[in-house]
Amino acid sequence: MTGGFRQRMAWLHTWVGLWMGWLLFAVFLTGALSVFYEPITHWMQPERQTVARPAVDIPRALANAQRLLALNAADAGHWQIELPGDEDYAVHLHYDGQRGPEIRMDPESGALLPPARDTAGGRHFITFHYELHSGMVGVWIVAFFTMALLVALVSGIVTHKRFFADFFTFRPRKGQRSWLDAHNALGVLVLPFLFVISYTGLIIWWPDTMPAGVRMFYTDQRALFDEMGGAHFREAASRSAGTRTGALPNLPAMFADAQARLSRDSQGNDSIERVSITHPGHANAEVEFSGPYHYDGIDFAAARHYHYDAATGAFRSAEFDDEMVGNGDAPAPLIAGSVLRSLHLARFGGTMVDWLYFLSGLAGAGVMATGLLLFSVKRRNRKLEEFGRHSARVYDAIDRLNVAAVASLCIACIGFLWANRLLPVSLDERHEWEIGAFFAIWLAAALHAAVTPPARAWRLQLGGAGLLCVALPVLNAITTPWHLGRYLYHGDWRAAGVELGALACGAALLWTATYLRHRLGTGASAPRLATGGRR
Template sequence: MRETFRTHMGWLHSWVGFLGGLVLTAIFATGTLAVFDKEITQWMQPEVVLKANSVTATPVALHHAAETMQAEQQQGRFAFITLPSWRDPVIRVLHYDGHEFIGPVLDPIDGHLFPARQTAGGQFFFDFHFALRSGPVLGCTIVTILGICLLVAIGSGIAIQIKAMWPDLIVFRPFGARPRAWLDAHLITGVLFLPFLIMITYTGTAIRARGILPPHPLLVARHSEQTAQKADDRPKGGRKAAAQQTDLLPPPLAPLIAEAKERLQTDKCELILFSKTEIRIFRSDEASLFLSRDMVSFSRADGHYLGTHIQNGAAAKTTQLIHGLHYARFSTRLLLWLYFVSGFACTVLMASGLVLFLIKRRKNAGNRIMFRLAEGLTLATFIGLPISIMGLFWANRLLPVNMPERLSAETDVFFALWALSCLHGVLFSILKKPLIGWQLQITALAIMAMGVPALDICSQTHSWLHDATRYYVLDILVFLLGLSALFSLTILKRRSV
């Protein structure tokens, strides 16, 4: 009975893990990079000079930010302002383009606009992780369903490995036979980072679960009431009066920010939204583990205080905790690195699971077309995705700064390289030369990754005024990835002899 249960759990773990793992590996990889989304954006906009100590916006800079915001809104964009923080010490006037939040960047001291290049930045990885760049409905639904599948795979994996878990954990054989080495990597990352894996998967699934469930009739009724109330609150006189209010420059923001901090009892505010009649200043996400949307509202016409919205109660606090744990915006730099390392380990866990799936079935099903297709897709996921990411970094440095539709061109390079990697991997697998396919793509990864720092230096786009500890760390990490790929290539060629 027990062996039958383990057999069924093994089948469930293998197939659910493989079919979901092809996409989940990419989701976890981009989510890991999204931990440092702000820092990646800074690397991809080297024209923006980062001054480590300038984390407070001056009244002059806020005035220029308000003017920039108004100009953006007059062009039909729903623009808002983000204030300087320890991770991103600049003022940004952002709008949502359907995938990322992009917009002008201002100096927090004098408010001048930086001539920053158009780029998706680290927001690209956040959007891919969150919605596969397929929109807030389709993409988020797919990611949520895959999160549920991952929870199933985790449970079945624990069921089949609980007995052998401890002996396999204390003996790691990275240079052993291929199945043994891959299994050890899979088990060790799975056991050591199991709490993080469960936490990040559960919270990520819970955040979006409501989007795939039918709404309760009571919630629909309440939403209708709120919509009607908002319609009643619109300025009298129709669109003309609303447009006139939007054309008015907002009152000075510095006193409003100071009052908002006092009313919210915090020393950090980060986000300023502008409606036709209101200015809403939100508590910073970095202020607490509980990621809230507490805010203070002011009149857009004259800046007088309208009200304070603070979410309390057990349900609200639970939701805030779930969001806070998943997004990790409260973190210190040490905790951010722990999230990054844990996310990388979970990516290795899923990628090694894909390879194990193929190794176990190569003998009996190696000549079948479905196996060949699966092997090509695994290669595109395991190696093709990092190649595409390196291609995105290369495109950021090589594309002309003033090129029209530059942001789209960068992302097109990413997806074109990924599609080419997939086609290349499937072709070599169908031709029964998968090892050559792996070697070629690992070689390409090593060259592109090790070339990024050299390209960054040769392009001379960076300023030596940058805070080196936050700016050049990406060059170092990418170079280490290239060295790892080169090391893997030597091992692969040695075993193929």
Template sequence: MTPVLRARLSWLHRWTALVAGWIVFAIFFTGTLSLFDAELTRWMQPESAEILPEQPLSDQALEHAMQILRDDERQGKPSAFLSLPSARDPLLHIFRYDGHALIGPALNPRDGRLIATRQTEGGAFFFNFHYTLRLPSPWGEYLVALTTFFLSLLILSGVLLHLSRLIPDYFTLRLHAATPRCLLDLHVLTGTAMLPFHIMITWTGLFLLGNIAFPLISHDAAPLPPAVVEHHHLPTFLLAPLVHKTERLTGNAVTYILFSAEHIAIYSLRPDSLSIHDTPMTFDNVTGQAVAPPPPDRVERAEALLTGLHMAHTMGPVLRWLWFLGGLAATVMVASGLVFHTARRRASARQLTSPRLERLNAGIMSGLVFASLAYLWTNRLIPYDWKDRSMLEITTLFVLWGSTALLAFGLPRAVLWSVPLALTALAGLGIPLLDLLTGPSHLWRHSLFLSVDAVCALTGLAALSGALWMRPRT
């Protein structure tokens, strides 16, 4: 590679990161959390802990859910769909899309009894933020799609810059070197060690966002979010026989059921699959007779594979944890690259806007991690019956994130990183104690709650280590 080409690639890599880096960090961080969105929602609704994943769905519970839907229809409520129990979420849900997340009551799959869970978006907040940044549609999707395009440029230019040292970079991390050198090692290591994952997740995300913003594939019944259709279209016959027929013909458990004016679409997904292949069994809304849907073409099969690879919703726990580690590596890659840029400018005495960028780095990146942990704290501390508690949780997250960013501009440079990281450490390490004090006594017998508590505590330990490591270097 000629020096001129290297200089141009370095310029492209540096300035693309400055333009899109903070948004890329937020996208990667929230996307990583959204891999376990259902588990986070269950943690944030501890009242549902009494329902075990192995509990089967009864015909009585399904019919009770249908009766609730019919009552809602008579009252003029927007259309809804049913989400059936699964290994990740053992509850029977009646979901409506509110513009940001799927909300609605939860039912006991054994008898259809309503479970009084606290109002929260739970992990769905991170899923929605990941591809909309919580901005109005379609502007959020447009911005994330543009940012993902910048990310593809970052990965391409980064690979070309380090192509000659791709293998040695797998084994290079000098923690005791000067700050810029150590940060560069960390940036390159997390980039090269999970490079296939970074490329896959970027290009599948770009495809999915492009398909949301500029749809290329039309579907007769798109599952998420369900469209609001006219009322008085719910079937009056029993739904359970159709569910059993679908499971018998497909060999897979039913995951959700959608209703339209003419048809009932019953979806089943193959577990532990890379592809979200969700062609439904369709039944007539009046007679209950099966209606043969058109077979999926190659484009739709490719879309199902790309969607499954990106979202990992149908993957088994091992692959989903591997995707989680890949997301963490991507998040660290972006963070270390942004901090490296300001550290190098400071070391070379090229100040200009470097102090402001350094404070923005500390406030935005550590602030998002701290605010996300505080989101869990807020969920447990707000009174159960507080009005609009779900919106209060989200508002608190954004207020704390913004406050941490502002705090970074008022802190002495010597504690610029150590203070927000110390707050993050306290929030993370305190989650297990919070869970013990505010949850029912039997929570600690559930592996899901223990897993969330453990990950939060590990995040706190990582933040504490970062605070101790950064303080003498700032």
């Protein structure tokens, strides 16, 4: 670490980017996929997909659901009924102490429907993105690497003299220069996104990752939670049930009143989605009708709720979620936290912003990948020896780690979707098997990268990931009654989008693998495009 200020920043950018880039690539790739976690989950549960969605008699559905819950969960302290929607034609029932698979009910007949397959769904990518499926330990690891990313971003800005000119410069087929141009162009393109997504990602977990401030001003995190509106939830949960009467509320009559109030408050744009009954069959039972959650740049999770006395059916109150920061009485920390959280989670702007975040996330992953490859190509061309007589071994290990971090993860991500279709539907704890398959595939691919010359490993793994992507629609057609043409015919764009996206990614990966095979077969150009290793 010698030379002037810029040279020192270049050293910091290079080595922080290398040691942190492997995991940050995974964080950015899974973060990009998590933007569309709902369509992915929808595709991963084909049992919920229907050819047609007939009009549902909601009062009848409520009566059927109430009767079923009274027979199977009379002693539960809380019932919840999820009404049919775009996600599923069935009614979903939940109650305290529920065990086993989800309860799905035909809204017309009241008959039980087969449960949808147990799956981790798109939330697998969310959970890996912020905690690596490791709980708070994973949160701390990701937070540390995110801080390192901010260091790499600042040092990268200092390093480049021609910062904006780099964005308009790309020299193809120039080996190291091409990788540098790609790294610079992608970095400049998504630089504001990288700063915002990194900072807001840290802020989301500030009570846990920066506990000193909480301990300085509050006795514990419960006191902080109370100030931010949590006392209301604890008070509602501790409300006495009263004596047991066995009487059940008249849900259809209350539903009509709640829907009329919601239509008036939302100008007719919303419908009741959930019905919750607290202490059913008791004197102090309460019924709550909830509209859909709305996300925008201010409100993180805002929904309208209407409360009724279960015994008399009398209307009690209407409220928004307490976490709504549009309320002028909301604490300032809650307002700031909700805005930053919405920025990180893309809870505003609709589909256009979702695609912007998705493409920016992929570009961020591209910044990490090109930086890792640039490190290897630069040292191969200049024959640097930062590790003395062990330099060749260290560089070769880094080459193999690059393959394991980038190409192997791509195989694991698409392999996760394959596992959803290949694992038995009735398998216990099936979602855990899917997650286990993801890590097992990643480990197997990483071991392949460890024992295969890097140049060959890149071609094989990128090509393998591409084949798995383009074959995903075929696998789906073989293992389920659905296929891409049927999705498109019935207008199921969420499921169709997953398969079209897989085809697009597969085509890009296969093109890359073919290009590398061609370039690596041309002799003199091979070392400049390869990431190292013997061919």
